[in-house]
Amino acid sequence: DIQMTQSPASLSASLEEIVTITCQASQDIGNWLAWYQQKPGKSPQLLIYDATSLADGVPSRFSGSRSGTQYSLKISRLQVEDIGSYYCQQAHSNPLTFGSGTKLEIK
């Protein structure tokens, strides 16, 4: 199975701050990587697919990048509505696996 090591587990940041969350894949998955946001009490929502493509309706302050087997989600200017948990998911091979999640709070 492909392991996705996500960090940090939790993050507290100020409004308008830049926030970065990373996922390290245990093997080469190319661009087969997605990011999700899950607001408290809600279902996950797709933010980024193919490592860098923004999903429909997602604000442009969200962006994804890749360096080898390390993937990053960046929020350029943190807003109140961005609080929640974030998960990466490798889409390269079965079993599909998720990162352990990052809980984002406002400082």
Place this chain on the structure above:
Amino acid sequence: QVTLKESGPGILQPSQTLSLTCTFSGFSLSTYGMGVGWIRQPSGKGLEWLANIWWDDDKYYNPSLKNRLTISKDTSNNQAFLKITNVDTADTATYYCARTEFITIAAISTGNWFAYWGQGTLVTVSS
């Protein structure tokens, strides 16, 4: 507009079989490249992928649940199903169904992520 909605028993006892239904609209599971997946989330914990079923009836399972999972579909009624046998308390979770797809454009493939999710159904296993 794509929507999905899960339904399940709410509560069941250890060793019973969990049967879940996903009723969807806005797409068809007979369309090339379309799929439905099941993902679960214990309260306060992370996401675990369980199974996918595809337009051509291909099925993929998480081997961590060994042979306890069966996924199926009813294309004419826009439904997908998941059965989990011999449940125990560790299966207590919110269960989501979600639409997935596999696309090939100009020999480049993409997909296997979940663009649309249901609201989830809470399943509690308790004696």
